[in-house]
Amino acid sequence: MLKRSKYCGQISEEDLGKELVLCGWVHRVRNHGGVVFIDLRDREGIVQVVAEEKTYPQAYEVADSLKSEYVIAVRGTVRRRPPGTENPKLKTGNYEVLAQEIQILNTSDPLPFPVDEETHISEELKLRYRYLDLRRESMKENLLFRHRAYQVIRRVFLKHGFVEIETPFLTKSTPEGARDFLVPSRLHPGKFYALPQSPQLFKQILMVAGFDRYFQIVRCLRDEDLRADRQPEFTQIDFEMSFVEEEDVMNFSEELICTLFSELLGIELKRPFERISYTSAMERYGTDKPDRRFGLELIDLTDIFKNTEFKVFADAIKSGGVIKAINFKASNLSRKEIDELTQFVQSLGAKGLAWIKVEEGKLNSPIVKFFNQQEIEELLKRTHAQAGDTIFFSADQKETVYKILGNLRLHIAKKYKLIDESKFDVLWIVDFPLMEWDEEENRFVALHHPFTSPKEEDIPLLKQALETPHIEEKKELISKVRARAYDMVINGYEVGGGSIRIHKREVQDLVFKLLGISQVEAEEKFGFLLNALRYGAPPHGGLAFGLDRLIAIMRGLDSIRDVIAFPKTQKGVCPLTGAPDYVSPKQLKEVHIKEMG
């Protein structure tokens, strides 16, 4: 067998006149009768191989029989292409390899879809034949980019003295958070391991162990429904530091992100990253992960309508809600377009969508007739309304208004292409509430996770909240308690989040109590962490980045499937392997599982 001496994509000036051996896949064949052109492709790119009948008849004969995606080895000489026949689309387009010998290493059946960038293939087919999909230039580049990111990440961590340590995949199911994937234990009938949602507890324990700075690029697993940016298994860049405060973790995180952007994209992000509070993000964008590359900010109008005759608005205010609006400037929307947007918000659970089209000298709207002159004037002023604008309203409980307008804002931006895709909007969200009331569970739940430290100055509020028997007062007090947490957001995606952790047993007990986790339950589920906190736990904090999201954003991709070699479909299926699948009764018996009728 001929042994490769160079990658196709790396043929350059220095190879002129040299004889070398290339190995790769037949990307395309162009047979002109007497001369055959082969675009030969490998990991590094494509080069044109020429087989001429008159110079090397044997090589020509083989070339003549080649089909798409045959695997071949070519021995030949690099030469400059004849003037006028260069191909500027190829990196190697000034050269070609005159084949002296061609060996067919393997043939290929006709492909189920072409290995090119032009054809849009359905996700199911792409994943079933992932090995063909990954031969495509863009997919190959996505994975090579990800590979380069790993190298940069490791270098930055090493530079700062972080220690890479692996944590268990077979671990203990813990309450709170996402649904666990469970693994039945063969040796312990009826017992289960859980696959980790993240190495959270282990990294904290490593801090107690004194490793001081830990990192890991690690798979995390959550049994929840999928989205374009959510897979059941995904990768975190996880790290934790001892003897630090928020600034230290955020500072390091910024360096890591800046280095990635600089080295992989040649983009210098401005430091420090801007910070906005959770409350301000919610009020202005209706979400805690705002995309600020376009306007359409939420405008509060509650005070303007506090005495309004308009029943919908009045009712919302009366029941403690708010009135907010967004102004789609210069949109000149048709009635049909407004109807489409109405349908969109209805799919989010809104009853309808109130709107005003601002026209030259008049307002076109089904609701202005309910407003008095003063309300109209103030609302137009507050929203900076001009002819051509369309103003959309939402009046409801705060959470609902945020959800409706936050999503409408994004929907409009995408639909009407208001987003400058060449920009990266990077920011921190800080001052998260520590907990929020969960109506369904009828208790407080941690916004981040139960090990997140409250701000020192807010701890008295927690104690007060614990003592008061009045639930409304409790809610009021708790809502004021802020967490020492921080999320990094890029282009409207949460790419990372972390916090300073609780390292004092008493504080952890206090938080568990307020979360309604009993002493017994806490001991049973998190006892190992609580115990660790007794034995000299240093103050510590950390953060975890979603590597898949980060890479997808950097590559300008909409779905993290495109940066994962073998992802799952929206139903959690792997079309390549057929997982998940049934297992034999014998296997089930071994792990003590009986099928339900």
Next chain:
RNA sequence: GGAGCCGUAGUUCAGCCCGGUCAGAACGCCGGCCUGUCAAGCCGGAGGUCGCGGGUUCAAAUCCCGUCGGCUCCGCCA
């Protein structure tokens, strides 16, 4: 659990709204020609359970119901 979009040759799609030469195109595939192409070109050919099941109708790719699958979103995701 819910909403929306999609499903027609190997592939990408048109046809569906208005039921009746609507089984079509391009690429790919097969055969032939061709010495400078590069998404080569020219000539010829094969190829479809219109996702699946049911219903309406004289007649269904087309209308209706159900179901499966893919995608996007809501819920869910500390």
